[in-house]
Amino acid sequence: MGLFNPGSGTGGRAAKVQRLEMLLGFIGFFAVMAMINTVYLEVRGEQALGSALLLAALLFGLWLLWRARRNADV
Secondary structure (H helix, E strand, O other), X not given: OOOXXXXXXXXXXXXXXXXXXXXXXXXXXXXXXXXXXXHHHHHHOOOOHHHHXXXXXXXXXXXHHHHHHHHHOX
16 A cells, blocks of 8 residues: 555556656645745845755755656556
8 A cells, every 4th residue: 555546556567657757746846946046045045045055955855756757667
């Protein structure tokens, strides 16, 4: 019983791709929001280190998910 597909196992290859695409959209949205926040803080001259580190972590996660999606081959 999987988290995204309860009661029917882990699903097939198409289900894996759908989960990866959902995560790509989710992480991508928050990466865009973090970028807007970082730029806003930089323009105002406030400290943006925390926001920049969060943005870097989100972009790294986005890159990993993108590679996983590309290698899923459906």
